[in-house]
Amino acid sequence: MKTRGASFFLQLAFTLIVCAFLIVPVLLSMLAGLTENYLVGIGSGLTLKWVANVWDNYRDTMFLSLGLAVACLACTLVIGVPAAYVLAKRQNMFTRAVEELLVMPVAVPGLATALALIVTYGALRGFRTSWTFILVGHVLFTLPFMVRSVLAVMSAIDLKTLEEGAASLGAGFRQRFFHIVLPNCRSGIVAGSLMVLTLSVGEFNMTWLLHTPLNKTLPVGLADAYASLRLEIGSAYTLVFFIMIVPLLLAMQAIATPRKPRPVRREDETP
Amino acid sequence: MRRDTSLLFLLMLPAAAFFTAFFLLPVVHLALVGASGKDGAAAYSAIVTDANYLRALIATLGISAATTFLTLVISGFAGVFLQRNVFPGRSALVAMLTLPLAFPGVVVGFMVIILAGRQGLIGTISQALTGEKVVFAYSMAGLLMGYVYFSIPRTILTVMATAEKLDPKLEEAARSLGASTLRVVLDVILPGLKPAFISAGAICFATAMGAFGTAFTLATRIDVLPMVIYTEFTLQANIAVAAALSLVLGLVTWAALAVARTAAGSTVAAAG
Secondary structure, three states: OOOOOHHHHHHHHHHHHHHHHHHHHHHHHHHHHHEEEOOOEEEEEEOOHHHHHHHHHHHHHHHHHHHHHHHHHHHHHHHHHHHHHHHHHOOOHHHHHHHHHHOHHHHOOHHHHHHHHHHHHOOOHHHHOOHHHHHHHHHHHHHHHHHHHHHHHHHHOOHHHHHHHHHHOOOOHHHHHHHHHHHHOHHHHHHHHHHHHHHHHHOOOOHHHHOEOOEOOHHHHHHHHHHHOOHHHHHHHHHHHHHHHHHHHHHHHHHHOOOOOOOOOOHHHOO | OHHHHHHHHHHHHHHHHHHHHHHHHHHHHHHHHHOOOOOHHHHHOHHHHOHHHHHHHHHHHHHHHHHHHHHHHHHHHHHHHHHHOOOOOHHHHHHHHHHHHHOOHHHHHHHHHHHHOOOOHHHHHHHHHHOOOOOOOOOHHHHHHHHHHHHHHHHHHHHHHHHHHOOHHHHHHHHHOOOOHHHHHHHHHHHHHHHHHHHHHHHHHHHHHHOOHHHHHHOOOOOOHHHHHHHHHHOOOOHHHHHHHHHHHHHHHHHHHHHHHHHHHHHHHHHO
């Protein structure tokens, strides 16, 4: 091991500053949510009253967000995993175009997608005012992440040989799909699922236009609180959001190591 | 074989139906609505003919370009450093740097307020040091800070993944041939990281173009395109203009991503 020079410590210092930039506000806001009076400082005492206030006024948004995330996960699993399977089995112009199209709701700003949904389906009052209207937006936005995550694993394993082996032993399609294909791409499904849950819980760009006063998700409630309430309540609310989302993020990091770069598109496309 | 194909078709059907009904049709509809206002299809050119919209477009492009540049410089340094060096606490640093990966724009906006807002850390420190309170959260500078905050985690991950694949032998060869550190960085490391910079940069740019939550949290006075669209839609009920502007915005971001991917793809092919 060579001794570390000045350049190492300069770079370390830089990296630490970047890290502080990202983490210090997170810690400060958590602290603010538990402080009696943030302006006075921690000396004013610690309290849970702001958290209790948020729980009383905004608990519906938390349950709606959790419910939406789970429903969104179910939808992306049911329609996304079979789609990924088709894209892995057939690699031609058509499936590449499909892959490209599926990613569009991520590339196009959520605001535009939400407006498109509103001008098209806004007149269906029952649908417009129900939580399923938000669900549609979330599924559009998260579906590509599920498809890509599963597809990456399916392309990495030798799906063809596995399936042929099973078929030669007499397994029908149903058996092959549920007993061979799905267990083998479990890691992709888990990674995709965590991604879908995290993105759905945090989605704001689309949800802000799709929501109705009776259907507020957590980020929508956050925007409300930031705009109109004192800093301590906004902080306490953010604290609740962190408690919901940080376990998901940590789980994602845990399964991502040892981290293999997830291919954005398959390498075999280049001639 | 025939049975196989129809089976695959059936498996694709739910995704295809959902996507057609809730994305393709609505977007086509949006394009028609955009042309249905009192100015007709001219609504689409309003983004360059109307001074206000043009100013918002330029501001949005400018802040997106600045975000991309700053994020790439910061994440490039930190990412290569973290990939190259093993030291105690390294994995904790990586975990902290990627933690804000999925914070929504509203929360990022709040983080900016905590740092640079009226009761913010920077203001408190600057007041203690100089007696003057520095508050810039509610302006373009605050927005830029938020977008950089938002973009660092995902860019660092891409840079690290690419730096992992760089061949140390190339650097050794360059050094043994007498290249200075600066030359090694410029001629070996940066070209090796180019694909990561292009793809991560395109994502930074596209996210900054379409981001809405951060600007919304910071102030309604910040005139970036997403805020203008939102105002046209909700306050002015000017649906045709909002539709046209959001389609143009969507096209610009989508094109930025597509161009970057083609560029990154050809680099990969040339290298292979």
